[in-house]
Amino acid sequence: MRHLRLNRAARTSALGTAALIAALSLTACQDGGQAAADASVATPGTSDTQPSADAGAPAPRAGGAAGSDSGEDSAPDTGQASGSDSVSGTGSGSGPTKADPAAATRQDGGKDTGPVTRACDGGNSKVTLTPVPRPLNHMLLTVTNTGSTACNAYYYPFLRFGEAQSTPPVIEESKPQAVVTVLPGESAYAGVMTSSADGSGTGGYSTRKAVVHFQGRDGSGSTGPSANAPLSKAVYVDSTLSVTYWQTDMDDALMY
Numbered sequence: 001m002r003h004l005r006l007n008r009a010a011r012t013s014a015l016g017t018a019a020l021i022a023a024l025s026l027t028a029c030q031d032g033g034q035a036a037a038d039a040s041v042a043t044p045g046t047s048d049t050q051p052s053a054d055a056g057a058p059a060p061r062a063g064g065a066a067g068s069d070s071g072e073d074s075a076p077d078t079g080q081a082s083g084s085d086s087v088s089g090t091g092s093g094s095g096p097t098k099a100d101p102a103a104a105t106r107q108d109g110g111k112d113t114g115p116v117t118r119a120c121d122g123g124n125s126k127v128t129l130t131p132v133p134r135p136l137n138h139m140l141l142t143v144t145n146t147g148s149t150a151c152n153a154y155y156y157p158f159l160r161f162g163e164a165q166s167t168p169p170v171i172e173e174s175k176p177q178a179v180v181t182v183l184p185g186e187s188a189y190a191g192v193m194t195s196s197a198d199g200s201g202t203g204g205y206s207t208r209k210a211v212v213h214f215q216g217r218d219g220s221g222s223t224g225p226s227a228n229a230p231l232s233k234a235v236y237v238d239s240t241l242s243v244t245y246w247q248t249d250m251d252d253a254l255m256y
Contacts, residue, residue: 116181120151120188121214121224129192129210129229132254136197140250141190141212141229141243145182153180153188153246154215158222159229161237162207168192171256174244189253191244194237201238208234 118124124147131139141159145151158167171191180188195201208231216223247253 116150116152117217118149118151119214119216119223120145120153120182122212122227123225124149124151125182125214125227127212127227127229129212129231131235135193135254137193137195138254139192139194139235140254141192142187142250143182143189143212143214143227143246144187145184148184150181150183152217153182154217155219156215156243156245157190158213158215159192159243160211160213161235161241162205162209167213168241168243171242171244174247174252174256176245176247176252180246180248188246188248189250190246191253191256193240193242193256194235196238196240201240204236204238206234206236207231210235 120143125143125145127144128142129139130142141157143153143157156170160167171193174191182188195204210229210231211226212229213222213226214224215221244253244256
């Protein structure tokens with residue numbers, strides 16, 4: 001009988017212990033669940049919500065996010081400045097210059113003012129008249145541009161020896177293909193045959209005076225001031241006196 005009471009008491013104690021363990025387990029589960037819930041509230045989730053201004057992120061402007069403002073303030077401005085520099089460089093390189101080959105050969109005060117139309121004359125040039133050993137009875141007439149702009153030596157010189165009332169005729173075979181443009185400091189040339197080598201000329205005379213008149217663009221007569229051509233000694237001329245067209249090379253001027 002006493003043994004039966006002991007077994008019953010043992011079972012009662014075991015049941016109480018089991019109930020206590022179950023109660024403790026339930027409490028632990030509830031505490032763990034609450035802790036997990038609190039942790040879920042305290043830690044932000046992975047959502048698309050932007051951080052607020054209080055969290056340290058820049059506040060977006062109206063109509064756009066902070067990220068788009070940053071892109072507008074940096075990348076586009078940098079690219080635009082770079083593009084402007086590139087266009088400026090291209091513009092400054094395109095100049096000019098090779099589109100007009102004729103302009104490249106002109107020197108007109110450092111700038112291109114169009115085709116040269118000013119005639120060489122005694123106001124912007126000086127002349128010399130010198131004898132040459134070959135051909136016989138020939139002289140070389142040189143006109144040198146002393147001005148600051150280019151001038152054209154049109155057609156051929158009107159050359160007067162002494163008190164002659166007329167100018168010598170031109171040798172037509174010497175006509176060049178283009179007008180001779182004389183740059184500042186450079187020269188053009190004309191050949192002068194003073195008398196015949198075989199003595200067939202008539203009306204000969206000697207003189208130490210020679211004057212050069214220049215033709216204009218229209219070829220209608222002389223233009224501008226004339227120029228004296230000093231002679232170191234008397235020159236004999238006769239009816240065969242003739243001149244060439246203006247040439248760019250002295251050899252071309254003396255070949256007739």
